[in-house]
Amino acid sequence: MAHVDFSPSRFYELLDQEWLATNGIGGYASSTVPGLNTRKYHGLLVAAMSPPLQRMVILSRVEETVRTNGHEDSLACCEYPGVIYPLGHQRLRGFSNEPFPRWAFQGNGWTIQKSLELLNGENTVCLTYTLLTAHDPVELSLRPLLALRGIHELMYQWNGRLFAENRAKSNHLLHVPPTSRTPEVFFAHDGEFESRPDWYLATIYRREKERGYAGLEDLWTPGIVRWELKAGQSVHFVCSLDPIDLETVLSRAREQSSAAITGAAAASDEIVASLSRAAAQFVVHGKATDPTKPIVAVNTQYPWSAPSLRQALIAFTGLFLIPQRFGEAKAFLQSMLGLLQRNQLPSELSEDATAPTFRGTDVALWLFPALHDYLRHTGDQAFAREALDTLLAIIEAYRSGRVSNVQIGADGLLSNLVPGGTWMDARVDQWVITPRTGATVELNALWYNALAVASDWCGKFDRPEISTQLLGEMARVRNAFNEKFWNERGGSCFDAIDDGKPDDALRPNQIFAASLPYPVLAPERHATMLQTIQQSLLTPFGLRTLAPHDADYRGKYAGDVVARDQAYHQGTVYPWLLGPYIRAFVRTAKGSPQARASARELVQRCVKSMHTSGLGQIPELFDGDAPHRPGGAIASARSVAELLRAYVEDVLAAPPQLPIALKNSQLAPTK
DSSP states (O other): OEEOOOOHHHHHHHTTOEEEEEOSSSOEEEEETTSOOOSTTOEEEEEEEETTEEEEEEEEEEEEEEEETTEEEEOOEEEETTEEEEEGGGGEEEEEOSSSOEEEEEETTEEEEEEEEEOTTSSEEEEEEEEEEESSOEEEEEEEEEEEEETTOOOOOOSSOOOOEEETTEEEEEEEOOOSSSOOEEEEESSEEEEEEEEEEEEEOHHHHHTTSOOEEEEEEEEEEEEEEOTTOEEEEEEESSOOOHHHHHHHHHHHHHHHHHHHHHOSOHHHHHHHHHHHTTEEEEOOSSTTSOEEEEOOEESSOOOBHHHHHHHHIIIIITTTOHHHHHHHHHHHHHTOBTTBOOSBOOTTSSSOBOOOSSGGGGHHHHHHHHHHHHOOHHHHHHHHHHHHHHHHHHHTTOSTTEEEOTTSOEEEOSTTOSSOOOEETTEESSOOOBEEHHHHHHHHHHHHHHHHHHHHTTOHHHHHHHHHHHHHHHHHHHHHSEETTTTEEOSEEETTEEEOOOOGGGGHHHHSSSOOSOGGGHHHHHHHHHHHTEETTEEESSOTTSTTOOOOOOSSHHHHHHHHTTTOEEGGGHHHHHHHHHHHTTTOHHHHHHHHHHHHHHHHGGGTSBTTSOOSEEOSSTTOOEESOSEEHHHHHHHHHIIIIIISOOOOOOOHHHHTSTTSOOO
């Protein structure tokens, strides 16, 4: 457990360090190192009511007090208007987020360790307090503070009846009945409970106020749990949305702890271990009516945003295939195929589990590289055969003009007809910051790859005529792309061509023309393009979304929602773009040791950030300007997964690890 320096200036730095724990069904726990919640999304139990969606902040925080020899010390801290109180951070001496969050507090003659664990597959959190050393008897008291609202909302004091009642005539099992506005909640503990319901008013969430949102909340508490502690003794407090038995929860928590510690000790490469642990937090399981058909999804960002299917498909290889989660990979792809409507995928699911949003014009095309990698890693030709008809139907929909807001030209290139239809989709009301209409560079790189994957699979699976036809279309697209997108003067690709007019804004989207499995950009142009990207877009933490010399460049991602959205794709750095950059860079250098060494340094710099801001995770973005302050969501599936994939496949040059059952079978692909 790391030592924590708590000089006054250091305290405010620690408020920028946020930890994350997840439960595998969309729920999570997250806060800052000192335990002061700076966001409305922070909480010790944020539950997925309809896994992995409809998340609610249930247990916002707890206030613990240690009493010995008539002296009281708090372990908690909170911000109210004009004051931080209590001052528990002054007793904090150590923190570690691996393999689960743990804190060490020390007072006059006592040392207490606190740990937090979420049970996998349940909306249940277990807090454990262990008195490591003590000169005298210690009394520990804990007051749970509940929010009981959706993650985007805030709770305010109201006159509804909230109360806690003993369950099964036991003072160790408590139940908060549901109301028309709040869910029922269950508590279990091994102390003594005193009913003292109350409201704690005017909690301040400073990050929300900085981001231009409301940031004041009232929290409700049912009472206080107390323990008398002796040195070496551990006590527990559990909060859940389900009826619980304390011993069962503790047994499961011990099993999880043992497995996590064993897994951490077995890791041989520190970078792979760190990124793999982070990647596992994004894979979630939904409720399946048929147990033989599991629902596997991806929570693409924490602590906010509904799942983005485009981001999930981009992250697919790093989340599932590199960690060899092959069964879940297949279930995820089956889920994606099941979400197709009129041969298109929604751009994102809805947090409230209502109808998904169909805004992106490229989302279905990200299925093709994901399926290509799935077959490459698993050799599962049976599933590939099943999926081929769907892929051909998607291609036909684009080809025939039946995809909404997409048009195919006589040259075979696709044009995006709707502003904000690409991944650069920031908007303020009806104002789309980066409209990028017309034939965009990555849409056509993806289109070429879709044709190539389908042609390859048709050749493999006894459809030679279709394969040949698709090869002809590929040649037409490749010729048109290289004729129209190459900017000879800029040594790069145009970002878009709208109504015959090329957009020469220098953006990273062109990297996909060289990084996807089937590069559409002529090979002799790769090195020139990469050099241009290195000079203007490459930073230690990713690629800028716009070159600094551009008049529209915004170097800092900060301020209210309008200011942030103006910078979101106008210079902001995205770590996930290092993945395609590294692949293209190493590929162009023909895998030279020098190229791999340079790529390793890039990955290492990003992994180092996992110990500073988003503890154990890589954030969504960084400022375009040095020193590249982190911002956005504290944990991004794309960031983690693409770095893990690039490190294993491009830096280490590790070949796909086929499932054991396939290694000696006829399904294993030949080399």
